[in-house]
Amino acid sequence: MARSSYEMFLAPSSPRLPLSTDFVRKLLENKILEGPIILHTKGGHSWRLEIKQINDTYYFTNGWNNVVEDMQLRFGDYLYFRPLDQSTIKMSIFRPKECNRFLAPKVKHKDDDDPFFTSIISKTHTKMLRFPGGFAESTGINAEGTMTLKNLDGQEWLVGLRLDKAFSTKRYLLSFGWGRFRQQNNLSERDECVFRFIKSESKLLLAKVTKKKPCYGNMGN
Numbered sequence: 001m002a003r004s005s006y007e008m009f010l011a012p013s014s015p016r017l018p019l020s021t022d023f024v025r026k027l028l029e030n031k032i033l034e035g036p037i038i039l040h041t042k043g044g045h046s047w048r049l050e051i052k053q054i055n056d057t058y059y060f061t062n063g064w065n066n067v068v069e070d071m072q073l074r075f076g077d078y079l080y081f082r083p084l085d086q087s088t089i090k091m092s093i094f095r096p097k098e099c100n101r102f103l104a105p106k107v108k109h110k111d112d113d114d115p116f117f118t119s120i121i122s123k124t125h126t127k128m129l130r131f132p133g134g135f136a137e138s139t140g141i142n143a144e145g146t147m148t149l150k151n152l153d154g155q156e157w158l159v160g161l162r163l164d165k166a167f168s169t170k171r172y173l174l175s176f177g178w179g180r181f182r183q184q185n186n187l188s189e190r191d192e193c194v195f196r197f198i199k200s201e202s203k204l205l206l207a208k209v210t211k212k213k214p215c216y217g218n219m220g221n
Helices: 021-029 064-071 135-139 178-184
Strands: 005-008 037-041 045-054 057-061 078-083 088-094 116-120 145-150 156-163 172-174 192-198 203-210
Touching: 045 064, 045 116, 057 064, 135 192, 156 178
Parallel strands: 037 088, 145 203
Antiparallel strands: 005 078, 037 045, 045 057, 078 088, 116 192, 145 156, 156 172, 192 203
């Protein structure tokens, strides 16, 4: 597998990130596929991106702006990329005078609408599903216990709700029962899922699933 690479973040307003020539060469040598890849970061959060060549430079694009916004990237941040397989790359963030840091994707909601978040299913989601930072606060969740998960057909599953001990701040994750919910709703790696908390029912709804797209061809073909 291709070796890791550091890239300095210099253009917060750009919809794409240029990749170094050495990193691209290693990606090509290891047949990292062009078009959709998963960029994965600590906590099980992921984004679907593409690697595209524009003139003589390769870029992360088609979704990179979501990474910039969700991770609150700043000018001068160092981004550390390590390929995990032919379609998944792990990203870590280093900021001058700070340690390796992690910021969860923001919970999205408007006014009094039900809050929701998007998660791309990865290997870390086999037995649990982490909530983004701020999600528990926006939904009123403040204790461990159980939660009802439901799909658009109205079927319901009771799942465990536990404190996420991977973070110093108070955050939660779904534990027992999540694996069965994932299996019975045919959720696969790289599926993009939208979860919405229905305040009137105090239930978490799987509101939308965008199935993974097949990848065709390699970069440089």
